[in-house]
Amino acid sequence: MKGCLVSFSRPLAYLITIALFPVIRTWNVENEIHYNSGIVIRTDDRTRRVLSIEAIVDMRDPIPNQSVTEEVKTHFQKSAEPGDVMGFYIDSRIGGPANETFNVVPMNPSVSELWRTNVSEPIYQKLKEDTETRQGSFVIHPLYDDINTTRPDGFIIVAMVMRRPNVTGTNNKFNLVVKGYIPNPPKAMISKALEPALYSTDRWDVRHWERGTSPTTMSGTSHIASTVKGIQSEEFERTEMGNFAVTMENGVIVQSCGAEDSRQTQFRKSAWKDDDVPGFLLSQRLGGCLEDPYNVVPMSPKAVEEYKSKLEEPIIDFLNTTVFTYKPPSPDGETPPRFVLTTLIVVYPEPLATRPAGFFFRSIRGPLVVVGNLYIPN
Known part of the structure; x- marks a missing residue:
C-alpha cells in the first residue's frame, strides 16, 4: 500500500505544481528588415543571424561602387571557421551590397567557388545578355546546425531571371532558374558533408495557384508545380514549392480533402x-x-521520421500549448482558431528528376518561429 501511495502522490503533486506554476514555453522571434526597395531580410532576434533573404534585383538600376567595410570584416570573422573565405549571398555586380553585414x-x-560558378555567374550572365528584362529574384534560406550557431552549415536557394515580368497568366515562365541545396561544412569536415543537390535550367515553366483560402489566417494553401515525365514517359506536375x-479549431486540426484521385x-x-x-x-495530422x-x-x-519529429510534432505542440490568437474568445466560450504558416521548397537533383533529393520547411506564427529553417535530406 505504501508503494501505491508513493506512485500516486508524485503525479498528483506534479499536477498541482503544473496547475499553480504553468510551464512557460519560449519561441524564437524573427525581425524583418527592408533594405532599399527590393531586399527583405529576416533575422533571429536573439542571435542576429540571417534566417532568409528575399530580393528582387534589376540591372537597369544604377549599381553603386561599394567596398567591404571594417564592420563587414569583423562580422565575418565572428562566425568564420578556420579556412573559411568571405562569400556574398547576392553578387555585388547585380546589386548585392558588399558593405552590409547581412549579405556576407x-x-x-569549395562552396564559395560552387556558389560563384553555379549561382552568381549564371545569373549575372543571363541578366547581362537579356537587355529587355534584366530583372531577377532570389530567395535564400541559410541552414544552421543548432539554435545558437551563426555560421550556416548549408543553404537553400531559388534564384530566377524572369522572362515575362509584367505578364500574369496561368503559367509563369523564366529564362533561368537556379534551385537547390548547397552544404557548407567547415573545411575540416568536408568529408562528412551531404552532397549538393543543385541544378539550373534555362526554361522553367511553372504553374502557381491558390488551393483555398482560410478566413482565419487570411492566407491560403498555394502550390507551384512544373511538368515533368514520370515512369512510362507519362507527364505529370511535380511539386516545386508551396505554402x-x-x-x-476547438482543439482539432482542420482537414479539407476533396475527391481527388490518389492514383x-x-x-x-x-x-x-x-x-x-x-x-x-503536409501530413494527415497537419491537415494534409x-x-x-x-x-x-x-x-x-x-526522412519520414525526421518529418514527424522535427516538423509535425513541434507544430502540433505549438498549436496545443500556445495561446496566441488574433481575437478574444467569443461570448459562447468557443476557442478562437490557432494557426501556423509553413513554407515548403522541394529540392531535386536535376531539372527533370521525379524523386526529391530533400525538403525544406519553415513554420511561423506572426513573428514567432515555430520551426526554424529545416532541411530534411531524402
Missing part, C-alpha cells in the same frame, strides 16, 4: 528507391490529404 557569409573555399496554413499522386508516377514509402509534404496529387511523394523511412 563565411563559406569554405500551407495549418489551422486548429495521380507524384509518388505513383515517380521513380523511387526500394525502401521508399508514400511521404506527405492522401488523395491530394501534389502532396504525396517518394520518401525514405528516415
Whole structure:
C-alpha cells in the first residue's frame, strides 16, 4: 500500500505544481528588415543571424561602387571557421551590397567557388545578355546546425531571371532558374558533408495557384508545380514549392480533402528507391490529404521520421500549448482558431528528376518561429 501511495502522490503533486506554476514555453522571434526597395531580410532576434533573404534585383538600376567595410570584416570573422573565405549571398555586380553585414557569409573555399560558378555567374550572365528584362529574384534560406550557431552549415536557394515580368497568366515562365541545396561544412569536415543537390535550367515553366483560402489566417494553401515525365514517359506536375496554413479549431486540426484521385499522386508516377514509402509534404495530422496529387511523394523511412519529429510534432505542440490568437474568445466560450504558416521548397537533383533529393520547411506564427529553417535530406 505504501508503494501505491508513493506512485500516486508524485503525479498528483506534479499536477498541482503544473496547475499553480504553468510551464512557460519560449519561441524564437524573427525581425524583418527592408533594405532599399527590393531586399527583405529576416533575422533571429536573439542571435542576429540571417534566417532568409528575399530580393528582387534589376540591372537597369544604377549599381553603386561599394567596398567591404571594417564592420563587414569583423562580422565575418565572428562566425568564420578556420579556412573559411568571405562569400556574398547576392553578387555585388547585380546589386548585392558588399558593405552590409547581412549579405556576407563565411563559406569554405569549395562552396564559395560552387556558389560563384553555379549561382552568381549564371545569373549575372543571363541578366547581362537579356537587355529587355534584366530583372531577377532570389530567395535564400541559410541552414544552421543548432539554435545558437551563426555560421550556416548549408543553404537553400531559388534564384530566377524572369522572362515575362509584367505578364500574369496561368503559367509563369523564366529564362533561368537556379534551385537547390548547397552544404557548407567547415573545411575540416568536408568529408562528412551531404552532397549538393543543385541544378539550373534555362526554361522553367511553372504553374502557381491558390488551393483555398482560410478566413482565419487570411492566407491560403498555394502550390507551384512544373511538368515533368514520370515512369512510362507519362507527364505529370511535380511539386516545386508551396505554402500551407495549418489551422486548429476547438482543439482539432482542420482537414479539407476533396475527391481527388490518389492514383495521380507524384509518388505513383515517380521513380523511387526500394525502401521508399508514400511521404506527405503536409501530413494527415497537419491537415494534409492522401488523395491530394501534389502532396504525396517518394520518401525514405528516415526522412519520414525526421518529418514527424522535427516538423509535425513541434507544430502540433505549438498549436496545443500556445495561446496566441488574433481575437478574444467569443461570448459562447468557443476557442478562437490557432494557426501556423509553413513554407515548403522541394529540392531535386536535376531539372527533370521525379524523386526529391530533400525538403525544406519553415513554420511561423506572426513573428514567432515555430520551426526554424529545416532541411530534411531524402
